[in-house]
Amino acid sequence: MKRIGIALAAFFTIASSLTSANAATLRVGLQDDPDALDPALSGTYTGRFVFAALCDKLVDISPDLKIVPQLAESWEWAADGKSITFTLRNNVTFHDGTPFDATAVKFNIERMKTMPDSKRKAELAPIQSVEALAADKVKFNLSEPFVPLLANLSDRAGMMVSPKAAAEKAGEFAAAPVCAGPYQFVERKSRDLIRLKKYPGYWNAGQIGYDEVVYFYVPDSTVRLSRVRAGDLDLAERIAPTDLKTVRDDPNLKLHSGKGLAVSHLMFNVGAGAKADTPLGKNPTLRQAFELAIDRNVINKVAFNGEFLADNQMIPPSSPFYDSAHKAPARDVAKAKAMIAAAGMTRVPMELQFENTAGDSRVAQIIQSMAGEAGFDVKLLPMETATAIERYMNGNFEAYIGNWSGRADPDPTLVAFFSCAGSQNVNKYCNKDLDVMLNQARAEADETKRRALYAKVTDVYLGNLSSIPLYHPNWFFAARKSVDGIVMVPDGLLRLVGVKPAN
Amino acid sequence: MKTLLLRRLAVSLPTLLLVSMMVFGLQKLLPGDPALALAGEEHNPEVVEYLRQKYRFNDPIPVQYAFWLKSVIQGDFGTSVRTRLPIGKMLVEKLPVTIELATLSMLVALVIGLPIGIFAALWRGTPLDYGASMFGLAGLSIPHFWLGIMLILLFSVNLGWLPAGGFVPPSESVGRNLLTMLMPALVLGTGTAAIMMRHVRSAMIQAMKQDYVRTARAKGVREGTIVLRHALPNALIPVVTLGTLQFGELLAGAVLTEQVFSIPGFGKMVVDGVFSRDYAVVQAVVLCTAAIFLLMSLIADLAYAALNPRLRS
Numbered sequence: 063m064k065r066i067g068i069a070l071a072a073f074f075t076i077a078s079s080l081t082s083a084n085a086a087t088l089r090v091g092l093q094d095d096p097d098a099l100d101p102a103l104s105g106t107y108t109g110r111f112v113f114a115a116l117c118d119k120l121v122d123i124s125p126d127l128k129i130v131p132q133l134a135e136s137w138e139w140a141a142d143g144k145s146i147t148f149t150l151r152n153n154v155t156f157h158d159g160t161p162f163d164a165t166a167v168k169f170n171i172e173r174m175k176t177m178p179d180s181k182r183k184a185e186l187a188p189i190q191s192v193e194a195l196a197a198d199k200v201k202f203n204l205s206e207p208f209v210p211l212l213a214n215l216s217d218r219a220g221m222m223v224s225p226k227a228a229a230e231k232a233g234e235f236a237a238a239p240v241c242a243g244p245y246q247f248v249e250r251k252s253r254d255l256i257r258l259k260k261y262p263g264y265w266n267a268g269q270i271g272y273d274e275v276v277y278f279y280v281p282d283s284t285v286r287l288s289r290v291r292a293g294d295l296d297l298a299e300r301i302a303p304t305d306l307k308t309v310r311d312d313p314n315l316k317l318h319s320g321k322g323l324a325v326s327h328l329m330f331n332v333g334a335g336a337k338a339d340t341p342l343g344k345n346p347t348l349r350q351a352f353e354l355a356i357d358r359n360v361i362n363k364v365a366f367n368g369e370f371l372a373d374n375q376m377i378p379p380s381s382p383f384y385d386s387a388h389k390a391p392a393r394d395v396a397k398a399k400a401m402i403a404a405a406g407m408t409r410v411p412m413e414l415q416f417e418n419t420a421g422d423s424r425v426a427q428i429i430q431s432m433a434g435e436a437g438f439d440v441k442l443l444p445m446e447t448a449t450a451i452e453r454y455m456n457g458n459f460e461a462y463i464g465n466w467s468g469r470a471d472p473d474p475t476l477v478a479f480f481s482c483a484g485s486q487n488v489n490k491y492c493n494k495d496l497d498v499m500l501n502q503a504r505a506e507a508d509e510t511k512r513r514a515l516y517a518k519v520t521d522v523y524l525g526n527l528s529s530i531p532l533y534h535p536n537w538f539f540a541a542r543k544s545v546d547g548i549v550m551v552p553d554g555l556l557r558l559v560g561v562k563p564a565n
Numbered sequence: 566m567k568t569l570l571l572r573r574l575a576v577s578l579p580t581l582l583l584v585s586m587m588v589f590g591l592q593k594l595l596p597g598d599p600a601l602a603l604a605g606e607e608h609n610p611e612v613v614e615y616l617r618q619k620y621r622f623n624d625p626i627p628v629q630y631a632f633w634l635k636s637v638i639q640g641d642f643g644t645s646v647r648t649r650l651p652i653g654k655m656l657v658e659k660l661p662v663t664i665e666l667a668t669l670s671m672l673v674a675l676v677i678g679l680p681i682g683i684f685a686a687l688w689r690g691t692p693l694d695y696g697a698s699m700f701g702l703a704g705l706s707i708p709h710f711w712l713g714i715m716l717i718l719l720f721s722v723n724l725g726w727l728p729a730g731g732f733v734p735p736s737e738s739v740g741r742n743l744l745t746m747l748m749p750a751l752v753l754g755t756g757t758a759a760i761m762m763r764h765v766r767s768a769m770i771q772a773m774k775q776d777y778v779r780t781a782r783a784k785g786v787r788e789g790t791i792v793l794r795h796a797l798p799n800a801l802i803p804v805v806t807l808g809t810l811q812f813g814e815l816l817a818g819a820v821l822t823e824q825v826f827s828i829p830g831f832g833k834m835v836v837d838g839v840f841s842r843d844y845a846v847v848q849a850v851v852l853c854t855a856a857i858f859l860l861m862s863l864i865a866d867l868a869y870a871a872l873n874p875r876l877r878s
Contacts, residue, residue: 098649236649254829292721292729448597485607
C-alpha cells in the first residue's frame with residue numbers, strides 16, 4: 063500500500079511538472095475558432111483577436127476611442143475632405159522581410175477593394191485611388207468626404223499584409239498569413255490552436271514580452287475559465303457574466319473588464335414583406351408602448367448578473383458621439399397599457415425570433431414576461447444560428463434580437479441599420495430626412511458639429527423605434543496574475559504590445 | 566473466411582457511397598444559406614453571390630454531389646469554406662487524435678467493464694452484483710459533459726494534478742499526451758464500460774448454465790479453471806462484437822467529451838462544420854467515420870468467425 067502511495071505521489075509530481083509550461087509562452091483561450099486568417103476575408107471577432115498580434119494596421123484606436131498612430135505616424139485631411147495623406151513609419155518590415163512602404167499600402171488597399179470575396183469592399187468604398195507619393199507618404203483620394211474612414215482603417219481594412227506573400231500564395235494566403243505585427247505565424251491546427259512567435263524585426267520589439275503566443279479554441283466558457291484556474295491557460299476571453307464571481311474570488315486570477323462597442327437590440331420588421339404587417343410593425347406608438355413595458359435594468363440583472371450596460375442607444379456611452387440627452391425611459395406598465403388601449407387594442411400579438419444562445423434565450427424570456435404584463439402576447443421563436451441569420455437577412459421575422467459588434471465610429475452602425483440602403487436594414491425602415499443627416503455627419507470634420515448631427519439622428523431613430531436598443535455587453539478577460547500589462551480597449555481585442563510576464 | 570471477407574467488402578463500398586449520398590442530400594435540406602453565414606456582419610450582396618458561385622451553392626444538388634465525389638476520388642476533399650484550410654490536412658490531423666481517444670476509452674472500458682461483469686455474474690444476486698448494476702446505471706446515465714467538468718474541477722482546478730484539457734501530440738511528448746488524455750478517456754470510457762459490464766454479466770450467466778460447465782464440474786475441474794478456460798471464452802464472443810462496434814460509436818460519439826476537454830477530434834469538427842454550414846467538412850468527416858464504422862463491423866464479423874468455429878464453414 064505504501065509503495066502504491068509513493069508511486070502515485072511520484073506520478074502526480076511528474077504530472078504537475080509536465081503541465082506547467084514555459085514562462086515565455088502566453089496561452090490564450092478563445093471562444094470561437096477563427097475563420098480565414100486573411101484580413102480581407104475574415105468576418106469573425108476571434109479572427110480579429112488573433113490579428114491583433116499578427117497584423118498591424120495603419121491606425122489603431124485608444125481605450126477612449128480616439129484614433130492613434132500605428133503603421134502610419136500621422137495623417138492630414140485635405141481642406142475639401144476629399145483626400146487624406148498618411149506619413150508612414152520608417153524601418154517597418156513584414157514577417158518575410160519585405161519592407162513596408164507606400165507601395166505596400168497601395169497594394170493592400172487595392173487588394174481589399176478588388177478581391178472578389180473581399181469583405182472589406184464596403185468599408186473602403188469611398189477610396190477612389192491610392193497614390194504612393196514617396197516611400198513614406200501615401201495619399202488616398204476619396205469620392206466624397208468620409209470622416210469615418212480612419213475608424214475603418216483601425217480594423218481589418220487597415221491591416222497590411224506582405225505584398226510578396228499575398229501575390230505568391232494568393233489562394234493559400236489565409237493558411238499562412240504574413241503581416242507586419244508583433245508576432246508572426248507559425249502553425250494552425252484547425253479547431254485546435256494557432257501558434258505565433260515573436261517577430262524579432264518588429265518596429266516596437268522592445269515592448270513585446272512573450273516569445274510565443276498560442277491561441278487555443280475552447281468553446282465552453284466554464285471550461286475556458288477552469289483551464290485558466292488550473293493554470294493550463296494564461297488568459298481566457300469572453301468570460302460569462304455568471305462566472306465573474308469565481309474569477310474575483312480566485313487569488314491567482316485577475317479580472318480585466320472593459321466597456322464594449324457592441325449593442326443588442328430588438329429589431330421590428332416595419333417594411334419587409336408580409337411579416338411587417340403586424341400591429342407592432344405598422345404602429346410606432348405600439349413600439350413605444352413596448353419600450354415602456356420592458357425594464358432594461360431587469361434584463362441586465364437577471365440575464366447578465368448586472369455586469370452589462372443597460373442602455374437605449376445603438377452607440378455606447380463610451381463613444382464621444384453618445385447622446386446623453388436621450389435617457390432611457392423608466393418602465394411604465396400603466397402608460398404602456400394606456401397606449402395600447404389608445405391604439406384600439408387590448409392584447410397585442412407578437413412573434414420574437416432569436417438565436418438559441420444562452421444569453422439571447424434568457425433575454426427573450428424576460429422580455430416575454432415583462433411585455434406580457436402590459437398586454438403584449440410574445441411568442442418565442444428560437445432558431446439555430448445559420449438559420450437565424452438567413453431568416454434575418456431575408457427580413458423573415460416579426461421581431462428579432464440582433465447582436466451587432468459595433469464600430470469605433472458611429473457612422474457604420476447608424477448607416478447600416480437606419481439608412482434606407484443600409485446593409486443591415488433588413489427590416490426596411492426608411493426615412494429620407496434621416497439619410498440626409500447621416501450623410502452630413504459622415505462628411506463633417508468638425509467633431510462638435512458632428513456630435514450635434516448625431517444627436518439629431520438619435521432623436522429620429524428613438525422616435526420611430528424601428529429597433530429598440532437593449533444593452534451593451536462589456537468585455538471580460540480572466541487572466542492569471544502572472545500576466546502583466548493588459549489594457550482593455552472597447553473593441554475587446556487583446557493587444558500584446560506591453561503585455562509581459564509579471565516581474 | 567476469405568469469401569466472407571470478399572463478400573463483406575463488396576457490400577461495404579456501395580454502403581459508403583449510399584451514406585455519402587444521404588448525408589450530402591440531408592445537409593442540403595438544412596435551412597440557412599452557407600454563403601450568408603460566411604459573408605460576415607455586413608453581408609455585401611456582391612460577395613455573397615461570388616461565394617455562391619465559387620462553392621457551387623447555386624448548382625442543383627446532384628451536380629454539386631458529382632463534383633464533390635469526383636474530387637474525393639482524386640484524393641481532394643476540398644477546402645473549408647470558413648477557414649480556407651485544406652480538409653485533407655484537417656482529417657490527417659484529427660483522425661489520429663480521435664482514434665487515440667477511442668482506443669484509450671476502449672481500454673478503460675475493458676479494464677473496468679470486464680472484471681466487474683464477470684464478478685457480477687459469478688456472485689449473482691449478492692451485494693456485489695447490485696453494486697455492479699448501480700455502477701452500470703450510473704455509467705450510462707451520468708452525462709459525459711457533467712462528469713468531465715466535475716473531473717476538471719477536482720483534478721485540475723482543486724488538486725492541480727492533471728491538465729484541464731487541450732491536446733499534446735505524442736510526437737511532442739508521450740507523457741503529456743497521456744496526461745491530457747487520461748480524463749477524457751475515463752469520461753468516455755465509463756459509458757462504454759457500463760454497457761460492456763452488462764453484456765459480460767449476462768453472457769457469463771448464460772455460459773455458466775451450459776452443459777459443458779456442468780460436465781466440467783462433474784469431472785471435478787476447479788472452479789477457477791471452469792470460469793477462465795471454459796465459460797469466459799464463450800462469453801466473450803458477443804463482447805468482441807460489441808467491443809468493435811462500440812469502438813465505432815466512440816469514434817463518432819465523442820462530441821461532448823471533445824468539447825469539454827477541447828480535444829481537436831472528429832466530433833468537434835463535424836459539429837462546428839454543421840453549425841457553420843461548412844458542407845465539405847461535414848461530408849469528409851462523415852465519410853471517414855462511415856468508412857471506419859464499416860471497417861470495424863468487418864473486423865467484428867471476422868473476429869466472430871474466428872472465435873466461433875461453427876460460423877467458419
